[in-house]
Amino acid sequence: NAGVTQTPKFQVLKTGQSMTLQCAQDMNHNSMYWYRQDPGMGLRLIYYSASEGTTDKGEVPNGYNVSRLNKREFSLRLESAAPSQTSVYFCASTTGDSNYGYTFGSGTRLTVV
Amino acid sequence: QKEVEQDPGPLSVPEGAIVSLNCTYSNSAFQYFMWYRQYSRKGPELLMYTYSSGNKEDGRFTAQVDKSSKYISLFIRDSQPSDSATYLCAMIISGYSTLTFGKGTMLLVSP
Numbered sequence: 001n002a003g004v005t006q007t008p009k010f011q012v013l014k015t016g017q018s019m020t021l022q023c024a025q026d027m028n029h030n031s032m033y034w035y036r037q038d039p040g041m042g043l044r045l046i047y048y049s050a051s052e053g054t055t056d057k058g059e060v061p062n063g064y065n066v067s068r069l070n071k072r073e074f075s076l077r078l079e080s081a082a083p084s085q086t087s088v089y090f091c092a093s094t095t096g097d098s099n100y101g102y103t104f105g106s107g108t109r110l111t112v113v
Numbered sequence: 114q115k116e117v118e119q120d121p122g123p124l125s126v127p128e129g130a131i132v133s134l135n136c137t138y139s140n141s142a143f144q145y146f147m148w149y150r151q152y153s154r155k156g157p158e159l160l161m162y163t164y165s166s167g168n169k170e171d172g173r174f175t176a177q178v179d180k181s182s183k184y185i186s187l188f189i190r191d192s193q194p195s196d197s198a199t200y201l202c203a204m205i206i207s208g209y210s211t212l213t214f215g216k217g218t219m220l221l222v223s224p
Contacts, residue, residue, distance in 0.1 A: 004156075031210055040121070042216030043157075043201070050210040058211070090156050101147050101203075102212060104156035 002026050006091050006105035013081045013112045021076040021108050023091030029103070030096035032074035034058075034066060036087040037107075043090070049074055051096060081112045116140050119202055119215030128224050132189040136202035136215045139183065143204040143213070146178050148187045151199045151217065160200070161187065192222045 007022045025032065033048040045058030049068040063085060065077045078085060088109050092102040119136045126132055145164055149157035161176040163169045169176045175188040189196055202215040
């Protein structure tokens, strides 16, 4: 029972490089989310997908793009990485009913130098 | 003013103490309230979930919601060193897709 799987776990990028963070869930959840977590800032929502085929901006979407590839997978792309995007990124999923909590992945630690 | 306020701590207590963690919120439309526990270098995990006002107990943990005061609490009885983690409160409006999180309180339980 894997839950939410994120890859890679660690990544170092040079400024200007691009990369895609992968997220997959095996719980048949409808909604998926991407957060970043920085010291003193808490969890901040980047993008979310309330259901397959839809995506919406969160609190801090600039510099990111997302793709809901299918019901299981939701990827986050950094087109031109900047040092300000150094963070821990978490993917989460839920059934889509507001009375259910999220299940989080274990995170991707990204450093942009 | 942020929608959800939570003292970042750290809160340091000796093993066996009763711990009280709290959040205040400003939006009276919030209906579902949750507590997440996050160990260092791990993702948050759902610990407790409550709907509306009242108390909910699960083992050593009690979640309390006071909607009239816009205040939620998590109590930990007989705290253990393994309870050392960051605790995040979260809440959501019925029908909405996204949770609103507090910034988290770091708890340190010393043996």
